[in-house]
Amino acid sequence: MDLFVSQVLSGVASGAIYGCVGLAMVMIFTSTEKINFAQGEMATFSTYVAWTLMTVGLPYWAAFAATVAISFAAGVLIQRTLLAPLRDAPEMSQVIVFFGLFLVFNSASGAIWGYLPFDFPSPVKAFSTGTTLIGAHQLFIILVAVLMLTLLFLFFRYTSLGLCMRAAAQNPVSASLMGVRVGWMLALGWGLSAAVGAVAGIMVAPVVFLEPQMMVGVLLYAFAAALVGGIDSPPGAFVGGIIVGVLENLVGTYLVGTDLKLTVALVLIIAVLIFKPTGLFGSRRVARV
Amino acid sequence: MAAILELKDVDAHYGGTQALFGVNCAVEAGAVTTLLGANGAGKTSTLRAICGMVRRTGEIRFDGHRIDGKSTEDIVRMGIAHVPEGRGTFTNLTVQENLDLAAHARRDRALVGEDAQRVFGYFPRLKERLRQQAGTLSGGEQQMLAIARSLMMRPRLMLLDEPSFGLAPLVVLEIFQIMQRINREDGVSIFLIEQNAAMALDLAHDAYLVETGRIVMSGKAADLRDDDAIRRTYLGH
Secondary structure, X not given: OHHHHHHHHHHHHHHHHHHHHHHHHHHHHHHHOOOOOOHHHHHHHHHHHHHHHHHOOOOHHHHHHHHHHHHHHHHHHHHHHHHHHHOOOOHHHHHHHHHHHHHHHHHHHHHHHOOOOEOXXXXXXXXXXXXXXXXXXXXXXXXXXXXXXXXXXXXXXXXXXXXXXXHHHHOHHHHHHOOOOHHHXXXXXXXXXXXXXXXXXXXXXXXXXXXXXXXXXXXXXXHHHHHHHOOOOHHHHHHHHHHHHHHHHHHHHHHHOHHHHHHHHHHHHHHHHHHOOOOOOOOOOOOOO | OOEEEEEEEEEEEEOOEEXXXXXXXXXXXXXXXXXXXXXXXXXXXXXXXXXXXXXXEEEEEEOOEEOOOOOHHHHHHOOEEEEOOOOOOOOOOEHHHHHHHHHOOOOOHHHHHHHHHHHHHHOHHHHHOOOOEHHHOOHHHHHHHHHHHHHOOOOOEEXXXXXXXXXXXXXXXXXXXXXXXXXXXXXXXXXXEOOOHXXXXXXXXXXXXXXOOEEEEEEEHHHHHHOHHHHHHHHOO
């Protein structure tokens, strides 16, 4: 029983990370209808930035805040310089840019910081939860993820800027007729999703060690999370993340063993696409022809 | 009377296709002007050209200021509200959020509440549905919401694209009566595109007729109503 409970809890913790990265993907998907394949690599790069800031002597939370801010700015910059000019370009051109970003960030991480894994600090490593069921860092991951989601929810739900971003994602033409600066809203969306990705990277790094491929597997789980939740539903992505995380652990522990864990994500992706393409909370799209 | 909106030799292009050819027209301040024409004649393109939603050349002036080089966002912030064809509803937002969105860019925050009251005076049904998702409204209610949204921007000029499209006759009548009040009581100038030429000519002071992207006739609405060709083609009697 203890094994089961601890597997579920650690599944929730890793699921929270998948959910965050999934959420970052969904935020871009809802406004562009495209998956940013570079989401994970951008997060890895951000995590290296945080590592560097900590190595030069910044305290954990200062480095954390600075990294989130830098990632936000970088996200905005990438959208404005690389993607905004392609807004009316064919779909494939934009997808190629995403792949290009993937390669650039992946290679840049390796070129700058090398391919050896780094130990990444956690501010709660010294603490104990008083139980063997869940580690302090896992609990920390869940708390940070829930806090971040709450802040994002409040931002989108109750601020004028959040409202403008939702409107721009939903109906860009009508939004611009309401005076919403749609181009900037898309850039802000990129900034936010880069920032969310950075937080996910900083959270996952102490668990898996920091190296250039750190997020490749996570991205696959995150994609599964986003699909399970319904690719256009931000809360769905998070719930989907938890489901994927728990399922991954249970199937890994009781059925297929840890070596085949990643396969769980692939099977889940295919199953969702075949049997329930709208996921749990996604909206069904009806197109008039 | 001075013109609040003036188009001079305006061309519009969609990619390689030209939709407007040297369009000249004007909306007098405080008046209702209608643009008649068949499907595909260039009515919607004219409104889109004004709001910078299509590539256009020529001179467009709002209140004397050139707007033909400006972006859609800047044009609507100057006081032109465009109620687009298809109503432009934000279906996943609540009715309240739709209205808040329209008012978000306003500097005169103090007057927003007053405008909301006026809007609910025109459309009491919207007030009952504030918390409802806008996508669940009926077609008529969504058209009302579209007009309400544009009023929340406190515009000086409203561009209306087929407000009667797909609506029941009684709803259309109600919407036309409200448009008349918006024009008379609030002093908002209106540029109206309408398939229902008879109703449009009744409401309007001035009228234009557009055919294949060119203005082919213009004058007082009453004169166009009595014109034989217009009667046969657009009024059907």
